[in-house]
Amino acid sequence: MTRSRLAGTALRVTVSAAVFAALVEYVGLEAIVAQLRAIDARFVALALLLLVAESLVRCVNWRQLAREVGCALPLREVVHAYYVGGFIGAVLPSTLSTDAARSTIVAMRNGSRVEVLLATTVTLNLISLGAASLCALLACLWIFARSGTLPPTALAALLAGGGYLAGLAVLGMLAGRLRARVPGADSDASSGAGRGVFHAVRRVAERFAGSLLVIRSGAAEIGRVGATAVASFALRTAGIQALLVGAGTGVPWAGLVVVGPLLAIAAVLPISVAGIGGLQAVTVYVLGEWGVSPEQATAVSLVHTALFVVLHGLGSIPYVLARPALAQTAPRKNLSSGPPH
Secondary structure, rough: OHHHHHHHHHHHHHHHHHHHHHHHHOHHHHHHHHHHHHHOOOHHHHHHHHHHHHHHHHHHHHHHHHHHOOOOHHHHHHHHHHHHHHHHHOOOHHHHHHHHHHHHHHHHHHHOOHHHHEEEEEEEHHHHHHHHHHHHHHHHHHHHHHHHOOOOHHHHHHHHHHHHHHHHHHHHHHHHHHHOOOOOOOOOOOOOOOOOOOHHHHHHHHHHHHHHOOOOOOOOHHHHHHHHHHHHHHHHHHHHHHHHOOOOOOOOOHHHHHHHHHHHHHOHHHHHHHHHHHHHHHHHHHHHOOOOOHHHHHHHHHHHHHHHHHHHHHHHHHHHEEEEHHHHOOOOOOOHHHOOO
16 A cells, blocks of 8 residues: 555545544433333344345455346355455445445456456446435435425435436436447547647546446346336345434435435445444434434434444455455456456
8 A cells, every 4th residue: 555545545545534423422422222122122223134145245246247248257256355345435434435346356366357357347336326225216206295395305416316317317318329439449539739728627527438438238237227226225224224213213215316426425435525424423313303313313324334343344354265266266368358448
């Protein structure tokens, strides 16, 4: 690890600890401990089972997308990489670290190109958040049809989800344009001299969209991947609801679906900036908007995070034990070891 990355990690851990300390001071340590003790263990066990199911569905989802680039990945390898990468991401909070670790582990065993696998993980994240955003938009319409108004968090989800889906559509259009170009053409050719802010922004967007061209999926394939992503989102939502019920509270299902994308965004941005402490703070605020008390929201968020870390830690053990044997095994030739199409 370079000095800059080490300093960045140290800063993130420091900020995370400071944010979490402020959250504990705001809620009250005694109230949090009392609420943790009051959570029904049966619902914690149910949440763990749902988290296991969600992770396995997520692995199937990644395998679906990897197949579209010619990576015939055994499910066992995908599961190992998913758990190990998730555990690394929990220790060193960063979505990029998690995705890079998962892609590297599979590439070492499978002989695939890391950048191709990383593109599949990034694309899967985009599709998953898009599926969650679409579910949130439908839930907003349901809430508005029943009450004639939208709570602040629902309005935020409506704007964020709608904006994200619009941006995803633009990326899809750019990717389609790049795919239609003559092979070997310079992606900057359409920008002329490339002067001006507009051309610079367009070049950046086209290069980002170009990284998704390794996915040679049609609408039907993307639809299947998206449907699996919806199933993963549903399992995650059910797990959070189980913990809320176990804590003696609950959020209407439509409301929980609405805040799903907000929590998904909170799992990326605050973790990248303020670590786990930032995720806890955002979760407490969002759930508080739906009537969940700060101590209940904090306890639920802490238990859910702990279950995630424990599950991925336990899931990493088989890979760690098998690591010497894997090191002696030559990587298999894979269709994606060549240049991406």
